[in-house]
Amino acid sequence: MASKKLKELEAKLTLPQQKAAFLLVENDLRDGGDKKTQEQIADEVGVTYKTLWSWRKQNRNFIDYKNELADDFFAEYRSGVYGQLMKLINSNQPSVKAISLYLQRYGLLTQKTQIETVDNSSARSNEDLARELEELDDLLGD
Incomplete structure (x- = not known):
C-alpha cells in the first residue's frame, strides 16, 4: 500500500514521470547484467534522454517520488x-x-560521546568579580 507522502508526490507528476521513476527504481535494484541504460528507459517512457536527465537531476518532486518508491521497494x-x-x-x-x-x-x-572542556584561563576570584562589578557600576553611574 502506498504511503500518504507517495500519493501526494504522485499527484504532482505526470504519468510518464511516474512510469520513469518506477522504471529507474526497478532498474537500480537489478543485478549488473540486466540493467537498462538511461536511453532505454527514456525510450520506454516516450521522452528524450535529456528530459529524463532533467527530471532525475532538477525536478525535486520527481526525485522525492523516486526515493519514496525505492523505500517502498526496499521495505519488502x-x-x-x-x-x-x-x-x-x-x-x-x-x-x-x-x-x-x-x-x-x-x-x-x-552511541554516546561526552566531551568535557575545562578552561582555567578565565578563572576569577570573588574579589576580581566584585571589583569588575564596581567598575561597571561606576561606568553606569556616569
Missing part, C-alpha cells in the same frame, strides 16, 4: 533482513555486530 525485504540478522545472532559463533545492530534497532544500545 525487511523481514528477510531480520531473518538473516537472527541467523547471525543465533549461530554457533554469534556476530557481535549483529547483536549490536539488534540492540540499536530497539533502542537498547546507543
Whole structure:
C-alpha cells in the first residue's frame, strides 16, 4: 500500500514521470547484467534522454517520488533482513555486530560521546568579580 507522502508526490507528476521513476527504481535494484541504460528507459517512457536527465537531476518532486518508491521497494525485504540478522545472532559463533545492530534497532544500545572542556584561563576570584562589578557600576553611574 502506498504511503500518504507517495500519493501526494504522485499527484504532482505526470504519468510518464511516474512510469520513469518506477522504471529507474526497478532498474537500480537489478543485478549488473540486466540493467537498462538511461536511453532505454527514456525510450520506454516516450521522452528524450535529456528530459529524463532533467527530471532525475532538477525536478525535486520527481526525485522525492523516486526515493519514496525505492523505500517502498526496499521495505519488502525487511523481514528477510531480520531473518538473516537472527541467523547471525543465533549461530554457533554469534556476530557481535549483529547483536549490536539488534540492540540499536530497539533502542537498547546507543552511541554516546561526552566531551568535557575545562578552561582555567578565565578563572576569577570573588574579589576580581566584585571589583569588575564596581567598575561597571561606576561606568553606569556616569
